[in-house]
Amino acid sequence: MPSCLRLIDKVSEKNLCHCGTCTKERVKAQASQPNKIKQSLTSPKFLFIVFGWIAVGLLAYQVSFAEPAKAKWDPYTILDISEGATLPEIKKVYRKLSLVYHPDKAPEDKQKEYEETFIQISKAYQVLTDDDIRKNYEQYGHPDGKQSFSMGVALPRSLVEGGNSKLVLLFYAMAFGLGLPFYIANWWNNSRRQTKDGILNSTMGVLVKGLKENDGLKELIRVLSGAYEFQENVSVHADEEAVLKRLDAAIREELENRFGEKYERLDDSVPRYRRKAYALLYAYLLRLDLTAKNIQAAILQEDQSYIVKRSVHILQGLLQIATVKQWLKAAILIMDLQQDLLQALYPGDASVKQLPHINNQLLRRYYRNKKKQINTVQQLLDLSEPERKSLLNPLSESEYLDVMEVAQRVPRLSVKKAIFKVIGDKIITTGAIITFVLKLKNGQVQSVEAEEASGDEESGDEDEFDEQGNTKVKKEDDDGAGGLPLAHTPYYPNEKKPYWWIFLGDPKVNRILVPPRKVTDIVDEKTIRVPFAGPPKPGTYTFSLFVKSDTYAGTDILQDIQLTIQDPTDLPPEEDVDDSISEPEEDSIAGQMKMMREQGLASALAGGSHNEDGKGGQGQKQGNDDSDSDSDSSSDEE
Numbered sequence: 001m002p003s004c005l006r007l008i009d010k011v012s013e014k015n016l017c018h019c020g021t022c023t024k025e026r027v028k029a030q031a032s033q034p035n036k037i038k039q040s041l042t043s044p045k046f047l048f049i050v051f052g053w054i055a056v057g058l059l060a061y062q063v064s065f066a067e068p069a070k071a072k073w074d075p076y077t078i079l080d081i082s083e084g085a086t087l088p089e090i091k092k093v094y095r096k097l098s099l100v101y102h103p104d105k106a107p108e109d110k111q112k113e114y115e116e117t118f119i120q121i122s123k124a125y126q127v128l129t130d131d132d133i134r135k136n137y138e139q140y141g142h143p144d145g146k147q148s149f150s151m152g153v154a155l156p157r158s159l160v161e162g163g164n165s166k167l168v169l170l171f172y173a174m175a176f177g178l179g180l181p182f183y184i185a186n187w188w189n190n191s192r193r194q195t196k197d198g199i200l201n202s203t204m205g206v207l208v209k210g211l212k213e214n215d216g217l218k219e220l221i222r223v224l225s226g227a228y229e230f231q232e233n234v235s236v237h238a239d240e241e242a243v244l245k246r247l248d249a250a251i252r253e254e255l256e257n258r259f260g261e262k263y264e265r266l267d268d269s270v271p272r273y274r275r276k277a278y279a280l281l282y283a284y285l286l287r288l289d290l291t292a293k294n295i296q297a298a299i300l301q302e303d304q305s306y307i308v309k310r311s312v313h314i315l316q317g318l319l320q321i322a323t324v325k326q327w328l329k330a331a332i333l334i335m336d337l338q339q340d341l342l343q344a345l346y347p348g349d350a351s352v353k354q355l356p357h358i359n360n361q362l363l364r365r366y367y368r369n370k371k372k373q374i375n376t377v378q379q380l381l382d383l384s385e386p387e388r389k390s391l392l393n394p395l396s397e398s399e400y401l402d403v404m405e406v407a408q409r410v411p412r413l414s415v416k417k418a419i420f421k422v423i424g425d426k427i428i429t430t431g432a433i434i435t436f437v438l439k440l441k442n443g444q445v446q447s448v449e450a451e452e453a454s455g456d457e458e459s460g461d462e463d464e465f466d467e468q469g470n471t472k473v474k475k476e477d478d479d480g481a482g483g484l485p486l487a488h489t490p491y492y493p494n495e496k497k498p499y500w501w502i503f504l505g506d507p508k509v510n511r512i513l514v515p516p517r518k519v520t521d522i523v524d525e526k527t528i529r530v531p532f533a534g535p536p537k538p539g540t541y542t543f544s545l546f547v548k549s550d551t552y553a554g555t556d557i558l559q560d561i562q563l564t565i566q567d568p569t570d571l572p573p574e575e576d577v578d579d580s581i582s583e584p585e586e587d588s589i590a591g592q593m594k595m596m597r598e599q600g601l602a603s604a605l606a607g608g609s610h611n612e613d614g615k616g617g618q619g620q621k622q623g624n625d626d627s628d629s630d631s632d633s634s635s636d637e638e
Contacts (some may be wrong), residue, residue, distance in 0.1 A: 017488040018408065019402040021356035025490045049076070060398045075124035075137070087129065094125040120392070128474030184357045199317045207318050213327045213510070216265060217347050220333060225277035227314050234303045236272055243297045244272075244279055250295050259348065267541075280304040281311065286344045286406075287491065307492040312341050312492075319516070328505040334547070335501060339553040344491035350375040355406050357399045358392075359602045366391045376554040377410050406488045409551050411498060413522060416441045418545060420563050422534075429568045432609075434534040435516065437504060439527045440547065482519040487551040498551040502528055504543045504561075513543060540564045 016022075042227055076083050097104070101121060106114030181230060194200055201540055203226075210223035252263040263282070266275045271291050283290065290297040315338050322330040332413045340347055343354045352358055354376055374380055374391060381402075383391065392400050417439035422432045487496045499520035504513045514532045535541055547557035 015485045017486065017490075018087060018304055019356045019488065019490075020399060020404050021402070022488065022490045027559060043494065055415050065608065072581065076509055078120050078124040079128070079591065083275070089560060093103070094121065099122050101435050130508045152600060192502075195317070197313075197316060197320075199314060200228050203229060203314065204317055204321075207314070208321055211318055211321055211330060213330060215330060215333065217333065217337070220337060221278060221281050222266075224311055224314060224318070225274045225281065227277070227310070227312070229310050230277045230307060231271070231273045233310075234273055234276065234306060236276070237299060241272070241296075242301065244276060245297070246295050247279050247288075247290075247300070250288055251286060254286050254288060255282075259346070275298075276303065277307050277311075280307050282342055282492070285307050285340055287344050289408065303558075306621075308341060309493050312338055315341075323515050328510045329514050330508060331503075331505075331516065332546070333511060335548045335550065336553075342487070342489045342492045342551050343553055345553055351552075352377055352380055352412070354553060355380070356488075356490070357404045358396050358403065365394070377407050377552075377555070379414065381407055409485060410555060411442050411484065411522065411549070412555060413500070413547060413557060414441050414443065415439070415545070415547070415557060415559065416525065418559070418561055426572060427566050427570060428534060428564065429571060430534065430536055430538055430565050431530055431568070432534050435530065436504065436530045437527065438545070438547075439525065439528070440519075440522055442522045442526075443527050460598055477558070484523060485512070496551055498549060501546070501548045501550065503546050504532075507544060516546075518573070534563075535565050538565050538567050 011619065076085075079097065081089065081092065081093055083094075098118070098121065101114050103111065103115050103118055118324045126133050128134065188316045193202075195204060204225045206228070207223060210219075211224060212219065215223070248263070248265045252265070255261045255263045266278050268275075280300060280303065283626070284307075290301050290304065302523055319331060321332045322334060336347060339345070343351075345351065345353060350363060350373075353360075355377060363374060369392070370387075375385075380391070389400075392403060395403065415438065419427060419437050420434050421437060422428050422434055425432065425572065429433060483543065486499060489496050497520065499518050500522070501516040502519055503516040505511065506513055513529055515528055519526065519528055541564075542560055542562050545557070545559045545561050548557045555557065
């Protein structure tokens, strides 16, 4: 059997399950895997990196022998004089150097060197004595005027000179003319072949056509085995036909002995890759040892590992289809199959077999002695210590500790609160957007307590929303430090972090009412809020709340919950808000400002000067003072 813990270097060691079963399967999987070092050394990626570093090393070696950039041409440096030298001094130095470096005086072995030096001396002398040439030098930095500028690729000279230049051009033509377009075309083709979730579009077509509303396990595995990923990635060996027939016979015998079921083998008209995937999925769920003497299918172990791992991914596509079509039964079956694939459990088998060292023989022995069935992990934990010892008596002390450690590792959720509410309303009416608030607790399983929302005061959850209707972040929503450890999945060929699906459905009509939502890292408590459109008619509706694990079997929550919808006319009348403001007196500043707004400036001034007690002038003056004050204030603000 393949092991679940292959990617140890990617996760923290403390999050791994170190029970005896996981350790054993991990060692077995590592032994059956091909040499990783050899695979890495021969992989195209590694070879490309090595080739790239070799190219960089050669380029660095060539650069180390490259000639340094020449210094700026300077006539004073050539003649070895200062910039303030006079004309007689320049002529004197020139004559002296001409006598030394004249080509006629050069030795035979230094003829070329003397000629180049004499040319530079002559140019320097002309620059310092000829006004036109000096002007070119001062403007362009060279006596010959503006120099040409060239650019090139920073490649060693040996590659671009002579016949090698054709090889360089050929390389660039291959890289940019063929390699780059091929890479882009390949990327574009793969992006068009797959959905955003990485499932082939052809596979999604098979799933859409094959999945039916009332399918059972056999039909679901048959549809799953038709994925085109298996055709492209699972190699078909020439001698595996006989092996598959022996495997089918072992599956048939196991199903009849353990469950009394008949195994429906796919006939030979079905493509071989589908028959292979179908049989290997059944063998995995039954935990058949492919290396057993009567099967001799060790060559199929690697293919089985890929098929199981990929099947869990493809199940997400099946779940999307069932969710879009609102098929409740099909969605539940798909979720259950994912649990079974992760735990290598045949549907209907006791979920307590998820724990290490627990098998059918041990459970049958306990049933014969106690006449009591133990099917779930929770039932095992509910036993008294002597009863557990009696059940696990055949196990050693270390194996017993393995069982208890993994049993405590399995999350056990309970519903602490489940309510419906409408933000801002005391009752739930037709056409309203309802928020389903679910508070989950990871701990001892309890009965689900479902409440129905009436208002913030009645629900007892008034601090869930702020005044604007936005959800508040509460401390209890936090999962605390860290997260859940990786799941105990000893037979699944990959690491797995557990999560849960939360949704509402109506089994009476086989419909999903609120689509599944994924939730993870429920370490202690977590509050989930799911908004959805309420029913269009008043009445009392009974929904089923589903909290289903994607990893562990036998830990799901199913509870009925009622929702009462009322007519909008049942809403209580809104309270009148007294927003009246006392009228200001007319002779006050506020009164005059009010009159200015309502009647205009002229009316306000007239009204302010019309007083029987002869105080109009003071009122007008006061108004002018206020205006000036306002103007000053405005000026200050600006």
